[in-house]
Amino acid sequence: MDEGWWGGNFWAHASQLTPRRDPKFLGFQLPTTTTSITAFYHAKQRISIAIMAPTPGSRRTKSAGPPPPSHTLVVDNGAYTIKAGFSSPEIESPTPSIIPNCMARDREKKVYIGSQLSKCRDFGEVVFRRPVDKGYLVSWEAEKEIWEHEFFDQKAPLHCDPREVGLILTEAPNALPPLQANCDQIIFEEFGFPSYYRCPAPTLNAYNDIQSMFPIPPRVPLTPQLPAEILLLIDSGYSHTTITPLLQGRPLQSAIRRLDVGGKLMTNYLTRLLSIRQYDMRNDTYLVNEIKEACCYVSGDFKADMERTWKGPKGDRRLGYATAGGIAKDYILPDFHTRSKGYVRDHDPNAAGKLKNLTTGKSAEAAEDILTLRNERFAIPELLFSPSDIGLRQSGLPQLVMESLSALPFGLWPGFLANIIVVGGNANIEGYLYRLETEIRALAPAECIVRIGRPVDPIVSTWRGGATLAKDVDTLAKLSVTKQEYEEHGPVWVARRFGGKE
């Protein structure tokens, strides 16, 4: 077990570093005395766990099946995008393609499938059909169409013959068994993959080098030990946010928790606010999603930001309201003629929007459509921390992290709290990590060190873990099920195996 996972040793080193001045890292303020650190460190027992991987050779002693396929198609089948690509020991640095997991139709009734969406120039009134509902693959009719288009067609961008490649496919944790059974059946009976590993998406993240993801990396670069021994993974995606504690890459099922706030809910909430307050955007969710990604941030101090963006009561207008201390931003909407993408700039109270220009008689063509965002910028991601703002009867993410931990023995808490990784699209929201860390630290026992890290690209992190796993042919073979086994033992056996039961 390497140093650093627990955090004690890590801080003994870190205290020799100069503390960073960046306010982002204030949450990481170091204890002031070295004495307390060393004493702290010494008092704790050197404890760590390692779970032995299945003994090598216990499998594959089996009857001569066909040799495992040389390439593996790694598919992280998210609700919003598919992250897919090939991996094998020969591929030096596998790279994923990010494919929209949807069928879309624009106002000219043209239908786009998956990656064709990038050819779409006019996103006004685009409607979507997504095969993944609430995070789970439900509509195989649509998914098959997208997969065919992306993988199996002659002209597919990631062309392959399903009968010649292995498959790693992710699913959201706690999927319904009937849906899992459907999935297995389609994979083997329709596509005919020779070997297949279905796993909850969070687990693959353990195959990344997580220690390098924390803001202050360890002083001595550690040789990453894969899968990571201990890791609390927060996966915040399009449909929901899940908290999964992982030991040696295996989930602790009894402690998995889900918050029903994801990118979709936040985009729809922003749509609603904008539609009430400014333009009717209800048919332009795609656009609103881009606005959200460009503008939203998690507030470090919600109340203060709220005061700053307040106009003030009638007759007593606040002076700084117009720019709200830099919070107010203008989003210039695309017109899909000269500008197909919108962009953000600081709010300029003098720049009048189209409406004002119209009333003052200037030409409408010269004007831009501007959306001014003030408290919308931080009230949207606030839902992750306070879902009850929209009446959702759940606690915020920090409370759910503690709820998840409370299902585990106390002895594991320090390890999990010191190794929290956030992945998924929402991890890109500015200020998310800082706020999460501050709040978890406030809830966690005072002795525990709380570290939260984020991979460089949180969207493809799961995929990268899968690609790393695919490079380790032996481990993958132990986890996978071959088509032959499926035919021999049947779907029940396969489901049990992926459930960790055999």
Add this chain to the structure above:
Amino acid sequence: MDFGVLEVANSKAPAAPGWAYVPDTGVNASVTALQPRKRARNQTGTPHDTTAKQDAKILRELAALDRENHKDVSIPVPIRHRDNAGRISHGKVTPGVRKILQSQKTFANHLVDYEALSALKPAATAAASSQPSSIPSTPTVRAAPATAAAPHLTSKGTRSHKKKDPNAVVASTPLRRVSTVSHATNTPQAIKADPDIPMLDAPITLCQGSSPDPAPHPGDKDPLLISRIPGMPSQEEIEKLLAAPPLSYTETTGSWTAEDRRKPVRQFCEVCGYWGRVRCMRYGA
């Protein structure tokens, strides 16, 4: 002027237009909504007092926030030529696969089905518990959907992931009662019938870290500086945790902690987003 109308005070507000005297039992929400400036004074009761009407509205709004598109749309899969012209054919479509492909169920449908079937489960287990293990020793039997309803589980919570058998997870642990998941040792009974299947629940060892201990410090023994570290859980405990069956979808839903329930729900003005009840004072109705 009296037109001969007799005013009757009834206890219920009339549903039809018109008016009637009603007993004044407290702050009337409909009145306070009309007089927003008095709202702060009139506010009584706990912050979570919501009427059925408000609850329904919240649910409706949440459902709206969960939608994929603003309007109902259906985008059919384009019809393709199912011939071999430049397309890879994956062989013949089996009936099971065709059924899956043609299914128009949503996740909500699946969830309701699953929960309805799992509700039947306790009865099934009770029946099964009186018999010896009914798990087939050779798991090669293909699950036909027709047999799915048969009680197929042991009393030990052994899960049979039968296709179409959503009973499976119901034997799972209730929230936060990890210690009861003790059937890890019982489970492999049926599984061991197949000798060449490896046990993924391989032994777990506690090992020491590889890094050297830091140099001792004179302050180490200072009682004020000693921190108490909880002991690591034992091997069995960790094995138990790892062997725990997955919770069901509803069981993993994060709760609303008691502490958060006590806090008043924050309300924002719909128009400007500032603190407010329905609307802030500035935009009051």
